[in-house]
Amino acid sequence: MSRKPTALPGASMVGPPDRLPREDTQARRFGATRLARATELTEDYVELIADLMATGGEARTVDIARRLGVSHATVIKAVARLKREALVNSKPYRGIFLTDSGQALAARVRARHRLVVAFLLALGIPPDDAEADAEGIEHHVSAATLQAFARFIEDHKP
Amino acid sequence: MSRKPTALPGASMVGPPDRLPREDTQARRFGATRLARATELTEDYVELIADLMATGGEARTVDIARRLGVSHATVIKAVARLKREALVNSKPYRGIFLTDSGQALAARVRARHRLVVAFLLALGIPPDDAEADAEGIEHHVSAATLQAFARFIEDHKP
DNA sequence: TCAAAAGTGCAGCCAAGGCTATAATTTGAT
DNA sequence: ATCAAATTATAGCCTTGGCTGCACTTTTGA
Ligand SMILES: [Mn+2]
Ligand SMILES: [Mn+2]
Ligand SMILES: [Mn+2]
Ligand SMILES: [Mn+2]
Numbered sequence: 001m002s003r004k005p006t007a008l009p010g011a012s013m014v015g016p017p018d019r020l021p022r023e024d025t026q027a028r029r030f031g032a033t034r035l036a037r038a039t040e041l042t043e044d045y046v047e048l049i050a051d052l053m054a055t056g057g058e059a060r061t062v063d064i065a066r067r068l069g070v071s072h073a074t075v076i077k078a079v080a081r082l083k084r085e086a087l088v089n090s091k092p093y094r095g096i097f098l099t100d101s102g103q104a105l106a107a108r109v110r111a112r113h114r115l116v117v118a119f120l121l122a123l124g125i126p127p128d129d130a131e132a133d134a135e136g137i138e139h140h141v142s143a144a145t146l147q148a149f150a151r152f153i154e155d156h157k158p
Numbered sequence: 159m160s161r162k163p164t165a166l167p168g169a170s171m172v173g174p175p176d177r178l179p180r181e182d183t184q185a186r187r188f189g190a191t192r193l194a195r196a197t198e199l200t201e202d203y204v205e206l207i208a209d210l211m212a213t214g215g216e217a218r219t220v221d222i223a224r225r226l227g228v229s230h231a232t233v234i235k236a237v238a239r240l241k242r243e244a245l246v247n248s249k250p251y252r253g254i255f256l257t258d259s260g261q262a263l264a265a266r267v268r269a270r271h272r273l274v275v276a277f278l279l280a281l282g283i284p285p286d287d288a289e290a291d292a293e294g295i296e297h298h299v300s301a302a303t304l305q306a307f308a309r310f311i312e313d314h315k316p
Numbered sequence: 317t318c319a320a321a322a323g324t325g326c327a328g329c330c331a332a333g334g335c336t337a338t339a340a341t342t343t344g345a346t
Numbered sequence: 347a348t349c350a351a352a353t354t355a356t357a358g359c360c361t362t363g364g365c366t367g368c369a370c371t372t373t374t375g376a
Contacts, residue, residue, distance in 0.1 A: 011272055012272065012276070013268075013269045013272040013276070014265075016208075016209070016212030016213065017161055017212065017213065018213070019213070020209055020210075020225075021289070023224050023225055025286075026225045026226075026227075027224065027226065028227070028290075029226030029289060029290040029293050030202070030225070030227050030293060031227045032290050032293075032294075033290070033293045033294040034333095034334090035226075036196065036294055037198070037294070038362090039204075040195070041362085041363075044188070050174070051174070051175055052177055052178075053180050054174030054175065055174065055175065055176070055177065060323075060324090061323070061324060061325090062322080062323060062324085065182045066181050066185065067178075067181055067185055067188070068184075068185065068188045069184075069185030069186070069188050069189045069192075070363085070364070070365090071364075071365060071366080072324070072325090073324095073325080073326080073327095073364090073365070073366080073367095074363065074364055074365075075324060076324070076326080077326095077362090077364090078362090078363075078364075081361095081362080081363095087275060092324075092325075092371085093312075093323080093324060093325085093370095093371055093372065106171075110171075110175075111171040111172060114170065114300060115171050116169040118170070118171070118275075120303065123303075123304055123306045123307075123310065124306055124309075125303050125306045126302055128183075129300045129302040129303060130188075131179070131187055132187040132190050132191070132300065133298055133299055133300050133303050135187050135188060135190075135191045135298075135325075136190075136191040136194055136195070136297065136298025137295050137298045137299070139294065140291055140294025140295045140298070141289050141291055141295070142287045142290065144283055144284055144287040145278065145281075145283050145287060145288075145291050148160055148278075148281045148282055148283045149227045149281075151282075152281065192363095192364090196332090199332085199333075218353080218354090219353070219354060219355090220352080220353060220354085228333085228334070228335090229334075229335060229336080230353080230354070230355090231334090231335075231336080231337095231354095231355085231356085231357095232333065232334055232335075234354070234355065234356085235333075236332090236333075237330080237331085239331095239333095250341085250354075250355075251340090251341055251342060251353075251354055251355085252354095311336090
């Protein structure tokens with residue numbers, strides 16, 4: 001008598017879905033993702049500015065540009081937006097500084113970034129992939145997911 | 159004699175970094191994330207179109223709009239871009255259809271989406287959070303990370 | 317010291333992804 | 347068969363996030 005064979009890895013991942021989520025549920029999810037996407041840049045900027053200030057004492061336009069891999073003009077425009085949003089200060093030809101709320105945001109974003117990286121590393125992902133993926137994933141993790149990541153790390157301490 | 163107390167959860171996640179990645183390394187990572195961000199919409203559209211066709215027989219503009227939570231005009235413009243990229247066909251006032259390469263992309267994206275959701279569920283994340291987060295995370299997982307996700311799922315089969 | 321190099325700022329361009337408003341076509345119910 | 351509702355299309359507007367080119371400061375080193 002033959003046992004039913006164990007499903008192959010990924011067997012449930014192929015073929016059409018038999019049922020879609022409710023329209024409004026799906027719209028809510030996509031909307032949340034759009035919102036997160038809209039704040040990614042802001043988060044990356046304040047995090048990077050905080051890191052540059054912490055390690056080098058100051059955050060200069062060219063440094064930000066080189067680390068992000070964009071032109072300096074792009075950085076200047078982005079910084080203007082951050083200024084409008086009261087996350088940074090800057091005077092012409094001087095460095096860029098975080099406001100109090102900018103520092104607060106940077107602290108939250110930095111902690112989240114590290115948690116995501118630590119989680120991916122704990123999962124056994126090679127460090128460079130972990131760092132690269134975390135740079136995108138970090139902007140799309142809910143509180144519940146962050147908590148699960150933290151728990152996993154705790155449970156897999158050496 | 160007092161033992162060194164175990165680090166509190168998240169203890170390594172606070173405070174400034176003592177060292178930053180090399181400039182070019184960080185630029186490469188941010189660049190990869192930018193690239194992924196640029197293709198998110200494309201991926202979500204073809205996945206959704208495939209799902210609509212699979213369950214309802216056709217993908218109409220209004221259905222896509224309602225499920226994404228955007229205006230129908232936004233969908234029409236996005237579909238024009240997908241057409242330019244040869245991922246879909248459509249004739250005026252008729253439905254939207256995937257080309258062969260559109261179907262191939264949809265299949266890959268769908269499988270990846272399900273794998274990410276399955277992973278988050280296996281981690282113990284509540285289903286609605288898992289689905290919502292996956293909608294963003296799915297676009298930022300490298301092959302190495304996907305593999306690690308699949309392995310985790312395998313190791314945590316019921 | 318003072319010119320070259322580096323850094324910063326600004327203008328203008330583009331594509332993407334949103335929106336609203338209006339027009340055109342198709343569909344469906346009497 | 348008709349006409350109202352639904353759907354699809356188009357036009358025009360906005361913001362963001364890229365870019366290049368050019369001008370202006372600041373820094374640096376010979
Ligand atoms: Mn990031
Ligand atoms: Mn980050
Ligand atoms: Mn998605
Ligand atoms: Mn998806």
